[in-house]
Amino acid sequence: xxxxxxxxxxxxxxxxxxxxxxxxQIEEMHRDPRVILMGEDLAIYGDGKVLSTFGKQRVWSTPxxxxxxxxxxxxxxxxGLRPIVALSIASFMYLASDQIINQAGKLHYMTGGxxxxxxxxxxxxxxxxxxxxxxSDRPYPMFMNAPGLKIxxxxxxxxxxxxxxxxxxxxxxxxxFEDSTLWTTKEDVSMDREVVAPIGKADIKRAGSDVTIVAxxxxxxxxxxxxxxxxxxxxxxxxxxxxxxxxxDKEAILRSIAKTHRLVVxxxxxxxxxxxxxxxxxxxxxxxxYLLKPxxxxxxxxxxxxxxxxxxxxxxxSKEDVIAAVKRIL
Amino acid sequence: xxxxxxxxxxxxxxxxxxxxxxxxxxxxxxLGKVPGACHCSIGQEAAIVxxxxxxxxxxxxxxxxxxxxxxxxxxxxxxxxxxxxxGKATGICKGRGGSMHLADGGVGILGESAIVGGxxxxxxxxxxxxxxxxxxQVSLSFFGDGASNQGTFHExxxxxxxxxxxxxxxxENNQYAxxxxxxxxxxxxxxAKRATGYGIPGVIVDGQNVVAVYEATSAAVAxxxxxxxxxxxxxxxxxxxxxxxxxxxxxxxxxxxxxxxxYTERRDPLVLYREVLLSGGIAQxxxxxxxxxxxxxxxxxxxxxxxxxxxxxLDVYQHMxxxxxxxxxxxxx
Numbered sequence: 001x002x003x004x005x006x007x008x009x010x011x012x013x014x015x016x017x018x019x020x021x022x023x024x025q026i027e028e029m030h031r032d033p034r035v036i037l038m039g040e041d042l043a044i045y046g047d048g049k050v051l052s053t054f055g056k057q058r059v060w061s062t063p064x065x066x067x068x069x070x071x072x073x074x075x076x077x078x079x080g081l082r083p084i085v086a087l088s089i090a091s092f093m094y095l096a097s098d099q100i101i102n103q104a105g106k107l108h109y110m111t112g113g114x115x116x117x118x119x120x121x122x123x124x125x126x127x128x129x130x131x132x133x134x135x136s137d138r139p140y141p142m143f144m145n146a147p148g149l150k151i152x153x154x155x156x157x158x159x160x161x162x163x164x165x166x167x168x169x170x171x172x173x174x175x176x177f178e179d180s181t182l183w184t185t186k187e188d189v190s191m192d193r194e195v196v197a198p199i200g201k202a203d204i205k206r207a208g209s210d211v212t213i214v215a216x217x218x219x220x221x222x223x224x225x226x227x228x229x230x231x232x233x234x235x236x237x238x239x240x241x242x243x244x245x246x247x248x249d250k251e252a253i254l255r256s257i258a259k260t261h262r263l264v265v266x267x268x269x270x271x272x273x274x275x276x277x278x279x280x281x282x283x284x285x286x287x288x289x290y291l292l293k294p295x296x297x298x299x300x301x302x303x304x305x306x307x308x309x310x311x312x313x314x315x316x317x318s319k320e321d322v323i324a325a326v327k328r329i330l
Numbered sequence: 331x332x333x334x335x336x337x338x339x340x341x342x343x344x345x346x347x348x349x350x351x352x353x354x355x356x357x358x359x360x361l362g363k364v365p366g367a368c369h370c371s372i373g374q375e376a377a378i379v380x381x382x383x384x385x386x387x388x389x390x391x392x393x394x395x396x397x398x399x400x401x402x403x404x405x406x407x408x409x410x411x412x413x414x415x416x417g418k419a420t421g422i423c424k425g426r427g428g429s430m431h432l433a434d435g436g437v438g439i440l441g442e443s444a445i446v447g448g449x450x451x452x453x454x455x456x457x458x459x460x461x462x463x464x465x466x467q468v469s470l471s472f473f474g475d476g477a478s479n480q481g482t483f484h485e486x487x488x489x490x491x492x493x494x495x496x497x498x499x500x501x502e503n504n505q506y507a508x509x510x511x512x513x514x515x516x517x518x519x520x521x522a523k524r525a526t527g528y529g530i531p532g533v534i535v536d537g538q539n540v541v542a543v544y545e546a547t548s549a550a551v552a553x554x555x556x557x558x559x560x561x562x563x564x565x566x567x568x569x570x571x572x573x574x575x576x577x578x579x580x581x582x583x584x585x586x587x588x589x590x591x592x593y594t595e596r597r598d599p600l601v602l603y604r605e606v607l608l609s610g611g612i613a614q615x616x617x618x619x620x621x622x623x624x625x626x627x628x629x630x631x632x633x634x635x636x637x638x639x640x641x642x643x644l645d646v647y648q649h650m651x652x653x654x655x656x657x658x659x660x661x662x663x
Contacts, residue, residue: 036462057462063492068451068485075455078440079390080463083455099482102445103452112424113649114435148650171652200655247656254662286662 013191018183020157021122022046024164025084027193029054032082035168038062038069039086047086066092070121071099074173077119078107082168087123090177091137096121104173105148120167122176125153125217127268127305128316129180136305136312138217138269140177144246144278150199151246153177155220158189159243162197170199177245179218179268200244202252208238211262211326214253215239216275219266219298219317226322237326245275250282257283257290264296264325266317271299293329298322332383332544335612341383341540342607343620345375345600348399350628351408355398355415355429358632359575364415368429371399373570376599377502378403380543381470381565384551390438390456390469392449396502396569397442400472401434410434412631418638425641426649440469446507447473447480450499454490457497457554468554470498470547476507478521487562491528494559498550501562502537504569509584522564530560537567538597541606568593 015023029035029050038060042051051059062069066087073083087093093100100121107115127136143149150172154160160178167174205220206227215223220241227237240256242248257263263283267276276299283295298317306312332338352370359368371378374396382391382403393400401411401422411432414421421427422434430444440456443449453471460467477483478501490497501521505512512519525532531553535546543565550561570593572579604617647658 034463060458060493063485063489065485065489068454068482068489071448071451071482072455072458072486072489075392075440075452075457075469076459076462077455078452079456079459081459098445098448099451103441103443103448107441108652109649110423110427110431111433111435111441112422112426113652114423114433115440116652118652150651150655247659249656250659 010191012188014186015157015189016183017157017160017185018046020161020189021164021178022049024161024168025050026053028165028168029058031193034080034082035084036060036076036081037084037086038073040064040088042086045088066095067099070096071103073119074099074103074107074117077117078115082118084120084122084168087121089126089135090123090139091135093121093123093139093143100143100149100173100175101146105146108172109148116171117173118171119173120176121173122178124178124180125268126180128312130307130309130312132307133304140175140245141269141274141278143175144275145273148173149246150174150244151177152199152244153179153217154243155179155182155217155241157185157187159197159203161189162195163199163243166196166199169196174199177217181218181221197243200247200249202240202242202249204238204256205241206237206239208236208260210236210260211238211264211329212253212256212260213237213239213322213326214263214265214279215241216245216267216269219268222317222319222322223266225319226326229319230323230326235326235330242279248279248282250286253279253283254287254290257287261290261292262329263291264298264322264329266298266322268300268316270302271297272302274299296325296329298325332541337383338607338610339612339616339620341379341544342603342617343624344379344382344403344405345540345603346621346624347408347627348375348378348402349600350624351402351411351631352398354628354632356571356575358415364429365417366428368415368575369396369573370571370575371396371569373593373599374399374502374504374537374567376540376603377537377543377565377567378472380540381472381500381547384544384547385468385470388438389467390440390453391472392440392453392469393442393472394446394449394474394477395430395442395444396474397430397432400442401432401437401439404437404439406434406437408627408631409634413635413638416635417640418635419641420634420638424649447477447482449473450477450482450486454486454495454497457490457495458493460496466555468496468498468551470500472500472502474507475501475503475505475512475516475521476510478524479515487528487530487560490560491530494557496554496557497560498547498554499560499562500547501564502567503564504567506569506585508573509579511584520564522562525562530562532562532564534564534566537565538599538602540599540603568597570594
């Protein structure tokens with residue numbers, strides 16, 4: 001311990017999901033000098049606070065070269081640093097995907113364990129904002145299909161802070177999908193710098209007994225609203241947030257459907273080969289005997305995200321969609 | 331000769347190790363003992379070793395699918411490399427990489443990328459890491475003429491120039507990306523001239539002349555180590571064999587017999603360097619001794635590889651994650 005006077009911090013602090021992202025990075029960068037941040041125009045997003053706290057040796061503002069600065073993070077990670085790459089909008093992950101999939105995700109395996117790549121690749125799911133198809137994708141299912149990566153998609157400020165810290169400390173490459181529709185969500189979050197949330201563990205956001213609603217990232221909002229309304233109608237819905245998509249906490253999902261015998265999966269990614277599709281397939285393969293009724297899958301239809309608000313709004317599963325799906329299988 | 335007697339002979343030893351290792355690998359491939367694909371760098375030994383010998387042991391390298399030469403040039407032992415070619419459990423990558431991916435971390439090889447241009451940003455990242463960690467390590471990226479047309483080349487050279495990273499970009503220009511010639515794929519034939527666009531030095535060097543390659547790389551390494559930033563080196567070299575062993579290309583030949591003969595008969599880097607050594611006062615016997623020693627090391631690597639076991643299929647999930655969580659996934663019956 002240093003001799004400096006320790007200023008006592010409150011055990012809990014109310015913060016937004018966006019503030020949790022910044023706080024997690026600042027705490028980990030204080031804790032470990034190997035952690036650096038790289039990305040485009042960091043000053044204008046939440047990461048501006050990280051930049052002003054740590055300066056240019058720790059925060060690298062990059063040119064618009066997503067694939068190569070992601071690859072540089074891989075090279076830096078292999079040689080003793082723990083880089084965080086901020087790719088801003090999730091659609092830009094496609095540009096970085098060669099280095100993420102072919103290098104970050106594969107090098108530990110391809111070198112027979114000689115190399116490790118402790119890098120974090122962050123991006124925001126920036127949808128439902130009228131910015132059209134090239135900025136609005138929710139591409140985590142594509143990366144779920146690329147082995148070697150870990151993928152988290154937290155839905156609350158507390159989970160975000162705890163899981164992002166766990167991602168930075170993890171020795172494998174971790175992709176972080178931050179849901180911008182949750183940026184302003186607030187809750188009391190632990191300020192204990194050593195509190196991390198476990199990667200690979202789901203969380204029951206609301207306990208219930210009649211139906212399991214698995215909700216990914218931003219779809220937690222309609223799922224929770226639906227559960228609340230169903231409660232008034234005498235239906236007890238359990239809402240489960242996987243929090244980590246790779247590795248998926250299959251046991252938690254199976255335990256829940258063993259209790260409720262009914263499953264609805266809600267996801268704001270596209271329907272075909274989506275995260276919901278994977279969860280539904282897993283439940284059908286491994287939990288078939290628990291189920292009394294067909295599984296319900298709510299996802300975004302296979303269409304591009306349009307610019308005009310009334311065209312876009314109807315695409316994401318709503319509270320009403322979730323309630324209707326639950327009622328179909330009661 | 332190179333710097334001094336000892337360095338000069340070590341250079342010859344490493345060049346010869348690449349040559350004899352790859353001649354053996356080609357035969358083993360033809361015999362069906364090396365699965366997959368086998369890309370040899372025979373003809374390019376001076377470019378590879380001249381660059382490697384200018385580096386320190388703790389400097390980093392990234393390479394390409396034509397991967398055998400880079401670890402050997404940096405000083406790797408041959409046994410685990412040969413075992414890897416045969417897919418054995420004792421291979422340097424435990425049978426998970428093969429001929430295109432002979433990365434030996436023990437000599438600073440971070441990866442041999444079979445995605446063309448894929449290793450360029452990795453090398454710059456290692457240089458950035460050295461800068462942040464405050465070491466004076468340098469990293470060097472080997473890539474081919476084909477890779478210089480990838481986006482990673484442009485993006486990484488630019489960023490490395492902006493940040494003055496301690497990295498050397500080393501283009502082994504063997505003049506053909508598989509069958510595509512530089513003339514048919516580059517706006518002008520000198521890749522090194524592109525350096526001007528990034529504000530860094532670009533150097534063309536005779537890739538068949540190991541002393542010239544060493545001198546050019548040493549200057550670039552010194553510049554990188556002193557914090558002045560990257561250099562792009564283009565070594566004009568030539569691949570003696572086909573793109574990969576046993577490749578049968580139908581139709582019009584993409585290079586002429588005369589051109590190949592010009593290099594194999596008159597510009598063989600080993601023959602040229604042997605003459606340099608002899609005229610520099612090294613005794614014939616001493617070279618013969620090195621030649622026997624290298625042949626013995628290659629023979630030993632083949633025996634080692636052949637005697638090694640194949641990996642256990644049950645271990646296929648090993649090394650997917652440093653920190654596996656719920657992995658490998660268990661499927662309920």
